[in-house]
Amino acid sequence: MSAPRVTLYGRPGCHLCDDARVVIERVCAELGESYVEISIDDDPELQRRFGEEIPVTFVDGRQHDFWRVSEQRLRTALTAR
Known part of the structure; x- marks a missing residue:
């Protein structure tokens, strides 16, 4: 199985x-993708970096959204190559 393309920090x-x-x-289930969820409470650097902007989502290692996740925007990011 490949590495997750989506990371959710919260x-x-x-x-x-x-x-x-x-x-x-x-969205990940529909597209056959996986995701990983990371708690910022487990890492002081993540707490400093993201603070009150959670949740923060990354797609392919790049910040994608924060606070709210748009289903259509996430689907587009995962299907665009």
Whole structure:
């Protein structure tokens, strides 16, 4: 299996992170992609970097969105080559 193309940075108890996860799970399942979720609470550098802008999503190592995840925008990013 290849490395996940989508990374979701967030924290437990974050309702926007929960919303983002639902969108990411749906789009990744439809497209046969995988994702990884990382808690910023486990790393002081991630806390400093992302702070209150969570959730933050990366696609292929580049920042894609923060706060809200657009289903269409994520789908487009994952299907464009």
